[in-house]
Amino acid sequence: MTAPFSETGVLGSTGVLASAPLIGFAFGWCLERGGLGSARKLTGQFYLTDLTVFKVMFSALVTAMLGAFWLDRLGVLDLGLVYLPETYVVPQAIGGVLFGVGFLVGGLCPGTACVAAAAGRLDGLAVAGGMLLGIAAFNALFDWIRPLVESTALGAVTLTQLAGVPHGAGVLAITVAALAGFALASRIERARG
Amino acid sequence: MREGKPFADPYLAGIGIGLALLAAYVVTGRGLGASGGFASVVAAATAAAESTERATRSPALSPYLTRGVASPLTDWLVLELVGVAIGGYVSARLAGRSRVVVERGPHLSATSRIVAAVGGGLFMGLGAKFARGCTSGQALTGGALLAAGSWIFIATCFASAYLLAPVARRLWR
Numbered sequence: 088m089t090a091p092f093s094e095t096g097v098l099g100s101t102g103v104l105a106s107a108p109l110i111g112f113a114f115g116w117c118l119e120r121g122g123l124g125s126a127r128k129l130t131g132q133f134y135l136t137d138l139t140v141f142k143v144m145f146s147a148l149v150t151a152m153l154g155a156f157w158l159d160r161l162g163v164l165d166l167g168l169v170y171l172p173e174t175y176v177v178p179q180a181i182g183g184v185l186f187g188v189g190f191l192v193g194g195l196c197p198g199t200a201c202v203a204a205a206a207g208r209l210d211g212l213a214v215a216g217g218m219l220l221g222i223a224a225f226n227a228l229f230d231w232i233r234p235l236v237e238s239t240a241l242g243a244v245t246l247t248q249l250a251g252v253p254h255g256a257g258v259l260a261i262t263v264a265a266l267a268g269f270a271l272a273s274r275i276e277r278a279r280g
Numbered sequence: 281m282r283e284g285k286p287f288a289d290p291y292l293a294g295i296g297i298g299l300a301l302l303a304a305y306v307v308t309g310r311g312l313g314a315s316g317g318f319a320s321v322v323a324a325a326t327a328a329a330e331s332t333e334r335a336t337r338s339p340a341l342s343p344y345l346t347r348g349v350a351s352p353l354t355d356w357l358v359l360e361l362v363g364v365a366i367g368g369y370v371s372a373r374l375a376g377r378s379r380v381v382v383e384r385g386p387h388l389s390a391t392s393r394i395v396a397a398v399g400g401g402l403f404m405g406l407g408a409k410f411a412r413g414c415t416s417g418q419a420l421t422g423g424a425l426l427a428a429g430s431w432i433f434i435a436t437c438f439a440s441a442y443l444l445a446p447v448a449r450r451l452w453r
Binding site for chain 2: 090091092093094098103104106107108109110111112113114115116117118119120121122123124125126127128130133134139142143144145146147148149150151152154155158163164166168169170171172173174175176178179180181182183184185186187188189190191192193194195196197198199200201202203204205206207208209210211213214215216217218219220221222223224225226229233236241243244245246247248249254257258261269
């Protein structure tokens with residue numbers, strides 16, 4: 088096992104930090120190339136006129152999922168050392184609902200707002216400003232909402248662990264579901280175009 | 281209005297993002313993020329405005345100030361976001377899509393669009409803090425690792441946006 092480099096000592100902290108702008112550049116470049124720096128294109132997802140968000144998001148997710156799965160299998164990357172975001176059922180459901188409202192009203196998500204702002208979209212800059220306000224508001228309210236924010240904690244757990252099936256079965260199921268989703272997305276766009 | 285070159289194939293763009301995310305797993309063991317970078321900036325700004333000592337004792341801020349230093353410049357996610365902005369700018373510039381404009385629905389004034397954008401950002405800021413990540417840090421990074429909470433976030437996020445879309449039609453259509 089040689090990766091993750093940060094955990095196996097292949098790269099020191101400076102090297103890891105130096106990767107941030109490079110990986111970020113690739114991320115921002117691809118988001119802009121795919122058209123996700125445009126709020127009108129993004130929100131087409133929610134009116135079923137342009138399913139670019141779904142296509143980009145799930146092809147990215149499946150690529151990274153398959154890549155991580157096979158690199159782990161090949162002994163290159165130890166998935167056990169990759170940070171798995173912890174699950175908090177109720178807070179994440181509340182967060183998802185609030186985020187979905189903000190996504191539709193703002194038309195951009197945090198990452199795409201940075202891309203939009205960098206490409207001159209003043210609405211992107213406004214979304215980024217709103218994000219800072221929302222986070223500051225959360226911090227100001229933290230003492231009151233803390234019991235809710237820390238409730239229903241399940242720890243670092245995957246869907247496959249909860250279902251009691253092998254990780255590979257989940258990877259396969261998500262891949263098949265995404266491919267079916269891509270086929271459906273093309274049909275919806277044809278029907279509406 | 282000149283629109284610039286057409287966008288790339290969405291699947292190609294998605295595979296590119298997937299490879300960037302995979303590179304982040306391999307190099308840092310943590311994946312991508314966006315709202316976390318914003319949260320670092322807020323924590324650093326709060327620490328600067330109040331006092332670093334008080335901020336590091338706050339349970340809401342201390343995770344972002346682990347080194348005891350209130351500098352977002354040492355934060356991986358902040359540097360990554362700087363890269364995102366540069367990558368987005370260079371790509372838009374080369375494709376003739378870079379221009380100063382308020383992008384908005386056909387029935388919305390520029391002022392209303394800016395107000396909606398700030399309000400939307402505020403909701404996303406709150407939501408990302410509750411969910412412990414956004415479309416990047418939860419949906420993509422955790423989703424590709426099959427984290428249960430990331431899929432709860434994906435499902436509730438899309439469900440709420442779709443439910444609100446018909447009501448908020450005037451914003452975009």
